[in-house]
Amino acid sequence: MTSKDFFPRLFGFAYRRTIRNLLPVRGYVKYNEVRVEPIKALDKYFSFFHKPMKDIPCYEDAIVDAINEHVTSGDTVVVVGGGYGVTVVRALQKIGKDGKLFCFEGSKEYVKYVQDSISYNEHLVPKESIIVENSFIGSSEHVYGTHGPGFPIESLPFCDVLELDCEGSEKMILSNLSYSPRVIIVETHGVYGATTEEVKTILHRKGYKIISERVAEKNFLDICIEKDIMVLVALKR
Incomplete structure (x- = not known):
């Protein structure tokens, strides 16, 4: 340099x-x-030294829409893959102070993003309703940056709504899940070996009806279609 x-x-x-x-x-x-x-x-x-982030109005729009429609006050929600914390904040808004949310984020760097987003939106969300774990579920192969320890799938807390956005671990988690949430919201990653059709097959086998299938984010329509990144919403029959 x-x-x-x-x-x-x-x-x-x-x-x-x-x-x-x-x-x-x-x-x-x-x-x-x-x-x-x-x-x-x-x-x-100082933008030359600090590259500012820009507003993304439709960020994770498929998962956010599913949360808005299917998460209700008092629900227990498990989020696997917290990212920037956007879906976590949205779910917290829906469950209120009588609900509970467990977020498992494998990346140490992204755990901070989740925690920061909760803090920035504390005027909207009940902070006492959330537990954030720096743990990966399934495989750490596609976790961004440095990852925390693994967390056993069979020990995932019981929940009403399960959200999975975990970069290819969807098949492993769904196949080994020991209980049946009311709603499963799952982002598929065909690019990482968890194709939409395979995930749908697992959900059907476990007694779920898929009520929605759409691209994960409309800002990246072509990329999502090319890499098979879709969001499925499934209800227990």
């Missing part, structure tokens, strides 16, 4: 880790109306 590259990167690191933390918040970047990143007072002047 040349000095031409080194000093801007060093300043960028210092801005993100020290200076930026001290600045007032001017707003938030939102994914599907969920706050995921604060906008600080000087961000626009």
